[in-house]
Amino acid sequence: MSAQPAKTAVQLGQRDRLPEIQLVRAIAIVGVLCVHSTSNATVEMTNSGIYWLYNFINIMAKFGTPTFIFLSSFVLFYNYIDRPIGAGMMKSFYRKRAVGILLPYLLFSILYSIVTHVLYYSDQSLGESLHSFIVKLLTGKAYTHLYFVFINAQFYILFPLVLWLFQKRPRLIAWSIPIGLAIQWGFVLMNKYGMQIANKGSWSPSYFSYYMLGAFIGIQYPRIKQWLSNQRNNTSKLTLQAVGSLAGAWLAAGLAHVWIWYEARLYHTQYNSLLYEGLWNAYSITSALVLLGLAALGVRFGPQWLVRVLTRLGALSFGIYLLHPLLLLAYRHFPLNTGNSMLVHLWYAGGFTLALFGTWIIVGSCARWLPFASALFGQLPAKPKKKAQADNNQTNSYRVPLSR
Template identity: 25%
Template sequence: MEKTLSKPRIEEWTELRGLAFLAIVLQHTIGEYIYRADIQLPDSVMLGIIYHLTRFGTPTYAFLSAALLFYNYKSRPAAENVRWLGKRFGDIYVPFMVWAVIYWVVSRSWSDIPLTAPGWWQSLLREMIIPVSGYHLWFVVMIFQFYILFPLLGRVWNRIKAFFLKGDGTGNAVRTGIMLGVVGAAYALLMHWSYYDMSAWQSGLAGPLQFLLQHRTYIFVMYFFYFLLGAVCASMIRSWREFAQQTLPWNAVVFLFLFTMMGYTLLRQSGDVMNLNISTYLKPSTFLLIVSQMLLLYGLLLRPHPEAAPGRFRRMLAWMGKYSFGAYLCHALLLYGVAYFTRSLPLQNLHLAAAGVSFVIVACAALGLSRLLSLLPGGHWIVGASGRPRRKEASSGVK
């Protein structure tokens, strides 16, 4: 992520990142318990409903990554862009590769596959591009594509801002709203194609196009609307804050409606076994739910006032957000460890409770491990850079 001393820190971004991390851990914990053969229907239904509260997690990471980059964007010469990308590679992709190897070794060990079995190096090389052993690592592959293209995207966004963000504040808001509405409709259409049509398309293709459609969840274009939201937020942070606060009551109603409809669809289409793939990220209804929840949480974090001193809960979220990248990388391994013990237990009607306890254990352990590793010499190669302190936001510093 881009670090700079020239601009004030936007406190709620770090806090929102902490919430997103908790959502991702809860999402993966639910996935561990909801498909167990001995789960009872009430626990299965409750876990399926709660699952929809976690959908905002990963797209919010994309939103915040874009917001930080565009907020601190400066046009650079090509040589400086190369150095900038090299630092991003060290902060993000090197820790990803370290953990990809760890998950690959653990996966092979648990599957009783020799590490040096025939084709081992091809298998390990694939993990660097299409990670399978670490099921959550796909996000790093996706987000790094955005980093690679960011020097170009930053220039493009400057041209877009020259048209949309000019003149009076009201005109800016109207033009930006129209742009987001049009692009959002196009993105919803893309999500419709992805969920309902692309699986059939790929069966009639071959070569690179088939590969891209088959692995479309790894491609940053499939999440471009969240990057655009991050760019808008970064470019007009004061207007964004006002919008999130002013629409808070209405957005709460929209979210509750979408949450109810998503839960109903999951129950109706799943039958006795909950199928969480019904609520995949790349689906129009899930997209609407995520945007609504993201705005809702953003507005709630600004209560009672964006410039008020954060309370204990917000300070805790900010601490989580600071170490969330390393915790994200390691949390699935910790969840494997918890599951190693719980899978042999006769849980019967306790799957919901077991998922809750596991979530707390994994989230706390992952954050603690990320903090501990960050203190070691060279720890940034394992958990990424935790960030350097920047001056606190001043009321006159954000426009």
Template identity: 20%
Template sequence: MANNQVAKPSLFYIECLRFIAAIAVVGIHVLGPYRELVPELAWHEWLPAISLNAISRWAVPIFIMISGALLMSDQRPFNAAHYLPRRLAKVLLPFLAWTVIYAFVGGYQEGAWSWEATATLLEHSPNEHTWYHLWFFYDFIPLYFVIPLLAPLLYKMEKQRILLLLAAWLVLTLMHWLKVETPLRQNIILYSGYLVMGWYLFNNDQQAHLKFWLATGGAMLAFNVLGSAFYIWQQGEYSSVFMGYKSLNTAVIAMSLFVLIKAYAERIPQRVRPFIKTISKYSFGIYLVHPLFLIPVRNPDYGIYQWFGHSSIALIVISAAALGLAFVLSWLLTRSSLTRWLVP
């Protein structure tokens, strides 16, 4: 009998996107101390760190674009009783738990643990993250209330209207980059644009425009690196002007990566794919736990960065070690039903 089933399109490229985003996030946090040390370092020491920072800022937008691509492409009837516990709570509960965990970690100061320090972190946690990487959830969780409202609108809109909406969003990211005052410069609006862009690129083929995306994304990456380096040479200090998650340069790079990996991911050899899929599967857990392993690394008293002789070597080795340890801890937490929910 003939098989009339239509094969589902491969989503391996989504796993590739999660894979590279997880690596990029770890790298960004590993290089963090170098930003403060720029005035004290020779150019060949700060340039690798600043360059890595300049070419990695797409990581957070990619995570949001993936959410838009997958969650807003689900055309099943919306069911709040299913969505809230299966989608929202899956992110909200780990965030709340790790907020408390990192508050206790943050209470350990100057060789001793202080309840007062932990209590202060918890008291301020409704408005301030208890650890540096948790800022993401303050902007990401509200998007789960935007997704069910945006999705039906997008499917009813004509393609040209959607393109106009995306063009307006890109103009807004440029205004945000240039610090043009407007009431539209709100995080929920700027990050919602990534949801729509992820949905659009997921559902619309860009094969005819690959050269454009390659040239545009490559040019913006070079612009980020050269611009950041030029500013440091001129001012003698680090600048975050090229590092905004909601700025046009970052949006263009994230869009380009999404398109190019979607187009070329299937060329990746089969023998490499299990590794990519494994890291992708645990990417959320890696994001949550990897700062634990960077605590001694980022402590200047230990001088761990100096162990490797040069920043380029330190960044590679420490990033690989932090990624590996974070993966192992995430995997271990998933082994028990008591802790599995912490790293869904």
């Protein structure tokens, strides 16, 4: 498969809108919130009769962050593969990332550092606190979830080089997924058997298979959509087998991953770390493909009210990702002291509800009413205008944003 030749500015503006992307983002953020809202339960509820359910939700929802990584690469290559690389393109690219990604990362790193200092490190001197903040800022460790932004920033540095290679050597595109797997697993094996790297999960090579999967699918997506369109009225046996194999691989990898974590958490069974890596990698890759397919079907056949709701959630997902741990942190400062297991289960469910709807309301309200809200939450949906214009904005919100 080869990259398309460079196009004119008019042609570049004719990229198809992809409403399914916002739906995948919506599902991915729900997955992230499920993982974070059940993390304490996987430690504290081991004596519960439904511990298996907490473990199941916590592990099966781990598709969230890898899917966001996949989408980041997908959007970049979908939008930029036909664009000539030059000084103007590079300036625009990095300006958008600096404003839409790095500035919110900086502001939330400051916010979480202040909160954790007040709660846990108030005895530190100002010099110690500043040194700790700078180290954490430069390693994505200001709070547990900010590593995602940090590793994406690393890929943004590499992106122009990878894009240039794919444009100059289009045959490499067909090898992008094997290349991504080789880089990721080379990094994993080096870390296990050779030079161990601190905070391995904070470095982009740990996720390179998702970046390269996103690159391949993003570049080929117009052809993929055309091929799928041709299959609608003539679904071949081979197509059904491929879909069935993907779904089967996704379910098998997910359930196996759930099982080994259940055994490890509840019975302290020890497994080779490569087994965890392999099952998580297989589950995450197949999850990204399954979710993209389901989202495409949802846009075409799903209830339009649900598509609109999920589209809005997907458009706010980056802000929700940045903010939700703050609400969970505050919520967990008021645990239930009760022997009533049903109330405890409801308390954990309340944490998820707050993380989803509380942050959704806050970020959505800021997007509508707060000037310069994008400095905090990245690119946000356009503010509503007159009705005729609002209808047009709703359509435009389906366009793949370039700042992610």
